[in-house]
Amino acid sequence: MKRRNQNPSIRQIAAELEVSKSTVALALNTLEEDCPLASATRTKIREAAHKMGYRTNAIARTMRTGKFNAASLLVGNTHPFFLPAEMVNGMEEVLEQKKYRMQISWLNEDKLSRPNYIPDVLKERSSDGLLIHYPGDIPENIQQSIRRHQIPCVVANNKLESDCVYPDDYGAAFQATQTLLELGHRDIGYLHYYNNSHHYSERDRLKGYTDAMRQAGLKARDLFPEKTIPPLSSIHTRDQRFEMSTTLLQSQDRPTAILCYEIAEAAPLLAAALPLKVSIPGDLSLIAFGRINRNDTGRPLSTVRLRLQEVGQRAAAMLLRKIDAPDIPQKPEIVPLKLESPITVSPPL
Amino acid sequence: MKRRNQNPSIRQIAAELEVSKSTVALALNTLEEDCPLASATRTKIREAAHKMGYRTNAIARTMRTGKFNAASLLVGNTHPFFLPAEMVNGMEEVLEQKKYRMQISWLNEDKLSRPNYIPDVLKERSSDGLLIHYPGDIPENIQQSIRRHQIPCVVANNKLESDCVYPDDYGAAFQATQTLLELGHRDIGYLHYYNNSHHYSERDRLKGYTDAMRQAGLKARDLFPEKTIPPLSSIHTRDQRFEMSTTLLQSQDRPTAILCYEIAEAAPLLAAALPLKVSIPGDLSLIAFGRINRNDTGRPLSTVRLRLQEVGQRAAAMLLRKIDAPDIPQKPEIVPLKLESPITVSPPL
DNA sequence: CTGAAAGCGCTTACAG
DNA sequence: CTGAAAGCGCTTACAG
Secondary structure (H helix, E strand, O other): OOOOOOOOOHHHHHHHHOOOHHHHHHHHHOOHHHOOOOHHHHHHHHHHHHHOOOOEEHHHHHHHHOOOOEEEEEEOOOOOOOOOHHHHHHHHHHHHHOOOEEEEEEOOHHHHHOOOOOOHHHHEEOOOEEEEEOOOOOOHHHHHHHHHOOOOEEEEOOOOOOOEEEEOHHHHHHHHHHHHHHOOOOOEEEEOOOOOOOOHHHHHHHHHHHHHHHHOOOOOOEOOOHHHOOOOOOOOHHHHHHHHHHHHHHOOOOOOEEEEOOHHHHHHHHHHHHHHOOOOOOOOEEEEEEOOOOOOOOOOOEEEEOOHHHHHHHHHHHHHHHHHOOOOOOOOEEEOOOEOOHHHOOOOO | OOOOOOOOOHHHHHHHHOOOHHHHHHHHHOOHHHOOOOHHHHHHHHHHHHHOOOOEEHHHHHHHHOOOOEEEEEEOOOOOOOOOHHHHHHHHHHHHHOOOEEEEEEOOHHHHHOOOOOOHHHHEEOOOEEEEEOOOOOOHHHHHHHHHOOOOEEEEOOOOOOOEEEEOHHHHHHHHHHHHHHOOOOOEEEEOOOOOOOOHHHHHHHHHHHHHHHHOOOOOOEOOOHHHOOOOOOOOHHHHHHHHHHHHHHOOOOOOEEEEOOHHHHHHHHHHHHHHOOOOOOOOEEEEEEOOOOOOOOOOOEEEEOOHHHHHHHHHHHHHHHHHOOOOOOOOEEEOOOEOOHHHOOOOO
């Protein structure tokens, strides 16, 4: 099959109809009421364009106007596949409203380990600004490159001095702990299985919990001090965590409530509670942070949902403001979180 | 802070150094050995470019060469936030190797419900081809638009006549069932909680299971006929599924093995088995399909991992071939799957 | 109401 | 070894 007349330009339409390129552009780019052309001319051109399968070359417009109308999302690699779809969706939604395209590029271990690696997205110009989703500290040479070229830039889901949007992990941990305190709990534990802290949320959730306890005159209680925690990789980790949870639930000084860093911490507890007939929330209140309201524990669980779609929306909106005014630092935006379903929370026995 | 000389072009560098634009382009775009310029000229230009913070305008190159060097990913909305990060990563990796950028755009319910809605990504030209991740049937007007403009296009994670890449759900379900049969199981059930079928995997996993059973002269057994299944939305669904799982595990004719559509089906079973002291895999072998080897059930679980990163890689590679030869239909590529950890599989009692 | 012209930042074939 | 020129497909200010 021959492909003829593929991708006609306004020049070809103009030639076909024996009008000028300007006339074609006018017919195609203005609304009926704003169009200075004779109505018949406009219609004729639009019909021909449709028949010829014309599509505007967005890149040529960029060329002419000097605006890319595009933002790049740079995805960090610390956890190879961590890119929350709802956050990308939130970003895209806001960008799309302003007729911005969204480009995505990924960093990977290999490349970042090269001494002065700079990703293509920073080496060439193809967008008006940069969204960054990078857990932990952004590599120095990447930061330098952004500064050097004064690229408008907003960080999503991470905590910086300015130009960032992140969920209020501190506040939510504080509030969740207070909710438990108000119900009468005094012995509340905090549970996490990570070994060392990459993402600010690891520090902030613990601190929110600790501060709420301290304010109530109580001692914070880190349920498994870091050193004893098995590495995440092994297939036996799941059994180990189940054992650890069982031991905890059977111990004399079992807390009456536990706040978990993530669902991964709560799941073995929920499972271990069943054969021990430890009722949740009757005997033990349980709260975990999570991205969505669903979970795969097979059991109900009170969750503080992270609202990453909103983080994405606000980060994109902030980037659009920075593109308009690159020299004005934007104050960090902190997305409020709340405990949405108090289904595994009740007063202590 | 004033931003001076922002985004210099080769013209500005040429003016600064009093050489021609061609000379600058030559110095910047060729390797040392291929460069016809005097070594001193080349060095002088490159240093000036660096000092001035020069970055190539990738869009201007596109303009000149007629190649966008970009692919668009169109994400369907049937399940609002379903976009597997590992698939996007796989696509981006392959595209990036060929110096392609990747653009992403999302369809949403609102827009698709408008009668003749066409997304911007199809209305304007800004990429060389299209990757589609859309569960279920692609809307007719979108298909038409793609054909009309002869846009090179590959569908990822869905089953079509041609130009698509998807995991071998049929084969994997067949094989998983055979694995159980070979261990001596005769009463093997299939469990799914979806109500109506959108994604091909819902039909194919069931069919793979059914065919394997039939081939062994056994009757397939759909554990919960569709009509009795509670809707997914309610917060009580989790409890209902736990109850249903409990009933199933207690029933006289409990199967000796169960193949689950997803981890969501296996999770309530794993939880319900604990208080009933139904040993898994001792009393019941259990296999589920899943995206990753981890799960949030808090318990070990044999998983057929979907290999969506590979789906993404192959889809991108196929798209690159289609961009080179748009008129040649590409045969569907089916990514083989296997049961990676037979941890909850054992012979029947 | 319509057209001619300039120019965005590159690449490339050709001239000298 | 270096430069002048054309042109990709648009948009826009101006001329007639």
